[in-house]
Amino acid sequence: MKRYAGRVTTIELLPVIDAAACCAPLTRETIPAEQASSLAHSLKALADPTRLRLISIVAASEGQEACVCDLTEPVGLSQPTVSHHLKILVDAGYLTRSKRGTWSYYRLVPGSLDAVAGLLVTA
Amino acid sequence: MKRYAGRVTTIELLPVIDAAACCAPLTRETIPAEQASSLAHSLKALADPTRLRLISIVAASEGQEACVCDLTEPVGLSQPTVSHHLKILVDAGYLTRSKRGTWSYYRLVPGSLDAVAGLLVTA
DNA sequence: CCAGTTCATTGAAGTTTGTCAATGAAGAGA
DNA sequence: TCTCTTCATTGACAAACTTCAATGAACTGG
Numbered sequence: 309m310k311r312y313a314g315r316v317t318t319i320e321l322l323p324v325i326d327a328a329a330c331c332a333p334l335t336r337e338t339i340p341a342e343q344a345s346s347l348a349h350s351l352k353a354l355a356d357p358t359r360l361r362l363i364s365i366v367a368a369s370e371g372q373e374a375c376v377c378d379l380t381e382p383v384g385l386s387q388p389t390v391s392h393h394l395k396i397l398v399d400a401g402y403l404t405r406s407k408r409g410t411w412s413y414y415r416l417v418p419g420s421l422d423a424v425a426g427l428l429v430t431a
Numbered sequence: 432m433k434r435y436a437g438r439v440t441t442i443e444l445l446p447v448i449d450a451a452a453c454c455a456p457l458t459r460e461t462i463p464a465e466q467a468s469s470l471a472h473s474l475k476a477l478a479d480p481t482r483l484r485l486i487s488i489v490a491a492s493e494g495q496e497a498c499v500c501d502l503t504e505p506v507g508l509s510q511p512t513v514s515h516h517l518k519i520l521v522d523a524g525y526l527t528r529s530k531r532g533t534w535s536y537y538r539l540v541p542g543s544l545d546a547v548a549g550l551l552v553t554a
Numbered sequence: 555c556c557a558g559t560t561c562a563t564t565g566a567a568g569t570t571t572g573t574c575a576a577t578g579a580a581g582a583g584a
Numbered sequence: 585t586c587t588c589t590t591c592a593t594t595g596a597c598a599a600a601c602t603t604c605a606a607t608g609a610a611c612t613g614g
C-alpha cells in the first residue's frame with residue numbers, strides 16, 4: 309500500500325495567518341502530523357519561482373496592488389498560467405483578490421509572509 | 432514550447448544559508464528570476480509534511496541529532512523513503528549527516544531555518 | 555446591441571515528486 | 585570468515601504539478 313501525504317485524513321487547510329496563530333516554532337518540540345501538513349501546504353504555495361516573483365511584484369507595485377495584465381509580461385508566462393498561480397496564492401492566504409470592473413487586483417495580505425517565517429524561526 | 436521552472440538555465444543551487452547571504456527580503460523590490468529559483472528551491476525542500484517532521488524530530492532529539500533508525504517509526508514510512516527525504520534536506524542545507532560506525536546521524540544546521548525565514552519576512 | 559478587453563476555468567500533455575520493494579555497501583560481533 | 589544490522593541507491597509506479605490553447609463569463613465603449 310502506498311501512502312501519500314495529506315491523502316489519508318481530510319484536514320482543513322487554513323490560510324497562513326490562521327495556521328500560524330496557534331503553533332510553536334518547528335524546532336522546540338516534535339511537530340504533530342496535522343500541523344506539519346498545514347505548514348507544508350503553506351510553504352508549497354510559496355515554493356515556486358513564478359509565485360515568489362508574483363508576490364514580489366505585487367508587493368513592490370504602485371499602491372501595493374497589481375492586476376493580471378500587469379503580471380503576465382514580467383513573469384513571461386501565459387495569462388491562464390498566471391491566473392492559476394495567483395489562485396494558489398489567494399487560496400493559501402498570501403494574496404487577496406478584488407474585482408473592479410473588468411480587472412482583478414491582487415494585494416499582499418499584510419503579515420502573511422511574517423506568519424510563515426515565524427513558524428520556521430528557531431528562537 | 433513548454434517552459435518549466437529552473438530548466439531553462441543551469442543555475443547553481445546553493446544551500447540555504449548561502450542563498451540568504453546576499454539578498455533583500457521578498458517584498459522590498461522585485462526579486463530577480465535567479466534569486467526566485469534559488470529561494471523556491473530552498474522552500475521546496477521544506478514544503479513536505481514528512482520533511483518538516485523529520486527536521487522537527489531531529490532538532491528536538493537528545494543531543495540534537497538522530498539516526499535513520501530513530502526516524503522511520505515516528506514518521507511511519509519505509510527506511511528508503513526516509514533516507515530519500517533526509518538527502519533532500521541535506522542537499523538543501525538544512526541538515527548535516529555524519530557517519531559513525533554503521534549509523535548515520537543527522538543534525539540541524541544552525542541558522543538554516545532562520546536564513547529562509549529572514550528572506551520571507553516583510554520588515 | 556456589438557466588438558473588444560480582461561480574466562477564470564477546462565482539458566490535455568509532459569515533468570516532477572513521493573513512495574515502496576529489491577538490492578548493495580559497509581561496519582559490528584560471533 | 586559469516587551473519588546481522590544500518591543505511592544509501594536503483595527502478596518502478598501513481599499522484600501531483602506546471603504549462604498552454606481553447607473557451608466562456610463579465611464588463612466597457614462605441
